[in-house]
Amino acid sequence: VSLGVRDRFDLTGRVAVITGGAGLLGVRHAEAIAELGGSCVLADIDGDRAEARAAEVRERFGTACRGFATDITDPESVQGLLSFTLGEFGRVDILVNNAAINPKREVSDRGNFSRLELFPLEQWQTELAVGLTGAFLCSQVIGTELARRESGVILNIASDLGVIAPDQRIYREEGLPEDQQQVKPVTYSVVKHGLIGLTRYLSTYWADRGVRVNSISPGGVAADQDEAFVKRLTNLIPMGRMARDDEYKAAVAFLVSDASSYMTGTNLVIDGGRTVW
Ligand SMILES: NC(=O)c1ccc[n+]([C@@H]2O[C@H](COP(=O)([O-])OP(=O)(O)OC[C@H]3O[C@@H](n4cnc5c(N)ncnc54)[C@H](O)[C@@H]3O)[C@@H](O)[C@H]2O)c1
Numbered sequence: 001v002s003l004g005v006r007d008r009f010d011l012t013g014r015v016a017v018i019t020g021g022a023g024l025l026g027v028r029h030a031e032a033i034a035e036l037g038g039s040c041v042l043a044d045i046d047g048d049r050a051e052a053r054a055a056e057v058r059e060r061f062g063t064a065c066r067g068f069a070t071d072i073t074d075p076e077s078v079q080g081l082l083s084f085t086l087g088e089f090g091r092v093d094i095l096v097n098n099a100a101i102n103p104k105r106e107v108s109d110r111g112n113f114s115r116l117e118l119f120p121l122e123q124w125q126t127e128l129a130v131g132l133t134g135a136f137l138c139s140q141v142i143g144t145e146l147a148r149r150e151s152g153v154i155l156n157i158a159s160d161l162g163v164i165a166p167d168q169r170i171y172r173e174e175g176l177p178e179d180q181q182q183v184k185p186v187t188y189s190v191v192k193h194g195l196i197g198l199t200r201y202l203s204t205y206w207a208d209r210g211v212r213v214n215s216i217s218p219g220g221v222a223a224d225q226d227e228a229f230v231k232r233l234t235n236l237i238p239m240g241r242m243a244r245d246d247e248y249k250a251a252v253a254f255l256v257s258d259a260s261s262y263m264t265g266t267n268l269v270i271d272g273g274r275t276v277w
């Protein structure tokens with residue numbers, strides 16, 4: 001029997017775990033899944049914010065949605081997340097590896113710590129622990145459950161900077177000495193390229209177990225950034241603008257549903273054309 005196109009997007013009865021689910025895009029992923037009838041667990045280190053966001057999703061879409069305090073860098077915490085999800089919903093179908101650390105700006109008289117020469121080892125370890133190790137642990141724990149059931153999808157949230165190098169010129173501030181200049185940290189490139197590697201690895205590893213694994217590479221979302229910075233960035237984007245925070249929802253819906261049933265191991269680039277230039 002061949003399903004209609006709309007039916008292929010239907011997520012009724014499916015259960016999704018979204019890491020970093022209390023953040024800007026995590027909630028948008030949840031909205032996409034809820035709109036199509038799916039249930040969600042918003043797993044976030046900030047459990048209160050996750051539950052508040054989950055309540056908003058429940059109210060808006062009338063589907064089940066729960067927040068759950070999880071530290072994805074801790075194997076026991078991730079195991080707890082799986083137990084909670086299975087206890088609450090009896091199943092899990094979808095894992096969205098979305099959590100990442102948004103590094104804060106740190107400048108001292110020694111210079112700007114975003115720069116490679118000064119980048120603190122501890123910061124490297126913290127960002128890799130969440131962005132990469134966290135995605136590995138969630139894939140290991142929840143992916144194993146998907147493979148056991150012989151059905152499920154994993155979606156990794158990478159970035160356009162998982163495909164190209166950052167153009168450090170756009171982060172420069174006129175008049176600052178070289179060692180004070182902000183750069184996009186090395187960890188961002190490593191985490192995002194790593195996630196695309198993890199995507200390819202898992203996609204072949206579990207291909208015969210009914211688990212599909214894909215990633216998306218979103219471009220930067222407009223969020224009140226400095227005007228001069230936005231101008232420098234959008235000059236690098238053929239479409240001439242940053243993304244709105246709701247412009248990844250349909251792609252998420254596509255990749256977590258049967259609409260993409262013949263797709264695995266792919267990185268879907270959604271960047272206003274930035275990586276084409
Ligand atoms: N916003 C953008 O412009 C943009 C562009 C491209 C890619 N992305 C990627 O999309 C994803 C979501 O981005 P966002 O803008 O919503 O970020 P965000 O900072 O708003 O959300 C990230 C969430 O992860 C959570 N988190 C941090 N450490 C955690 C841990 N140890 N365990 C569990 N949760 C943890 C944070 O509490 C936060 O709620 C990230 O992977 C980001 O790199 C974002």
